[in-house]
Amino acid sequence: MPSSQSFNRKPAVSFSRINPGYKSYIVSFKHNTARRLLIAQVFNGEPSTSRTSLSSFDSYECALLDSHGYAGGVVRGSRVKYNDPFDLSLRRRALLCWEKGSPSNILLVKKPKNSAASQQMQLISEWLQARGMIPLVEPLVHANEFPQFQALSSDNISSVDLCITLGGDGTVLHLASLFDIDEPLPPVMSFSMGTLGFLTPFDVKKFEPLLERVLAANQNPLYCTLRTRLRCEIRTKGKVQAVHSVLNEVVVDRGAYPGPAVLDVFVDKTYLTTVEADGLIIATPSGSTAYSMSAGGSLIAPSVPCTILTPIAPLSLSFRPIVVPESSSISVQLPDDAKCTTRISFDGRSATRLPKGSSVVVEGTRNPLPMINSLPLDSDWYEGITQKLKWNLSLRRVPRPLGYPPHLSDSLEEC
Incomplete structure (x- = not known):
């Protein structure tokens, strides 16, 4: 030493x-x-x-x-090298290679009650087995559909080297909820079989060459974004009642109460404001294109280390969403003299009642979720907001870089 x-x-x-x-x-x-x-x-x-x-x-x-500049201890079973200049210290955009040559235990999570996803899971699992890897599936999927594959359990979840999702963004959120402990997580490769798919850049029809590329990461490192997660503690009278991790957002809202919720908000133990609104969304950059966006929040690239606070239908016209550092500790408190209890949910799941005198403390987790990208840096995200959300869709012709060969449509327009 x-x-x-x-x-x-x-x-x-x-x-x-x-x-x-x-x-x-x-x-x-x-x-x-x-x-x-x-x-x-x-x-x-x-x-x-x-x-x-x-x-x-x-x-x-x-x-x-x-x-070669690769660091261990950030992603389970892998080493990463940050794409950003070191003095910026963003530590979100990275290159990824395997620590032991290639992964061996692969967790596959699919969209529930979807026959197409089940068919693809069968094909991919058999493809992995033929190459000496062990596919793992969730216990219900093991019991009802694929008893021939090993079931995920508390005993083997720590041995997972790579995760594959077959579905949409909701499937990715479900996968993230399986890893509730704040420890280095395995990288995730997401195949699109859902509707929108901000987190699913890969075409499942091309899974064979794509997985070959992933397995050969030591020869040609993979693009990876380390996506922020939030740790949420529900506290009553100072005691922790429950802990949840979210990839998108935690929402505190009025529930069935017809009037506005009244919530006191503190950031790093400093009083920020009292919310009078239908609710408050605390979102990660990944969640900025979800509920937060629908409520008027800003779109934030996933490599930006921040947390977004977005009110839902506030009573004040001057109450606009704000962005705080991801290292900030955010406390949302329901006063003892509040007119009603509120409801709290985590990535749209685990909805529960927040009694009077309770609070939720939200902080960034130490270990992010590593998402394998198809393109470098934040290019997948930019393509998502322009091609899927149609952000600032223009009727003008999309420009190409100078010197780029003319497209067939250009010559047709000139005729």
Whole structure:
């Protein structure tokens, strides 16, 4: 273990053992829920960095970078290299390769009561088995449709190396709910078999070449977006009653009560506002194209580290959605003297009553959901809002880059 005496701040840095081929550390440290990264180069087996750069932080931990710049401990069974310049510290857009050469345990989750999804699950599972991989399915799917495949359980969920979804965005949300513990998650490849599909960029009809490409990630790394999740604690009289993780949003609304809900909102323990509205949406960038968008919230690219607070039908015309850092702790409280209880739901599921004097505390999870992309950076998302949402649809001809060969339609227009 290298010495940490060069750091004059306690607790001391807990460094991992230096293995041959590793050139540097990523040191992540936490202060007032703000997470940042710092490179500490290794010289003669000792980490070296500026004392002042760490002097104002309380704790920090290390993860190794290999000689190609890939870091472990972020995605289960994989290593990632960030596409963004390091000094920006966004840590959302990345390249992904496998840690052990290729995945071995593949979890397949399908759209329920959909025969086409069942047929594709059969084909993909057999294709994986023929290549020596183990397909896992949910217990109900195992019992009712595919008893020949291994059932997912609490004993084997930690061994999953790759997830495949067959459905729409709702199937991806369901998959995310299966991993409730805040630990590194396996990468997710989503095949589109739903209606809209912001989170499903891949065509299931081409699953064979696409999966071949995924399995060969060590030769040609995959594009990946590390999507923010939120951890939501329901508290009553200061005691935690339940914990949920969401990929899209948590919604606190008036439920069956005919009048507006009245909610006190705090950000990082600072009073922000009192909401008088049908409800409040706390959304991730992934959820910005869902319920939040319908309520007037901004569209946020998935690589932007933030959280969106969007009111639902507020009584005040000046109450507009706001965006706060994803590292912020958001507390929504229902006062003891409120006229009614409220309802709270998580990604459209697990709806429950929030009694008077209760609160929900929402914070970003430490481990995001790694989504494999078909295109680099946020290109899948831009294509989604323009092609699927028809965002700012124009009657003008779509421009192409200068020097691009003319399209057949251009010559027809000129005739």
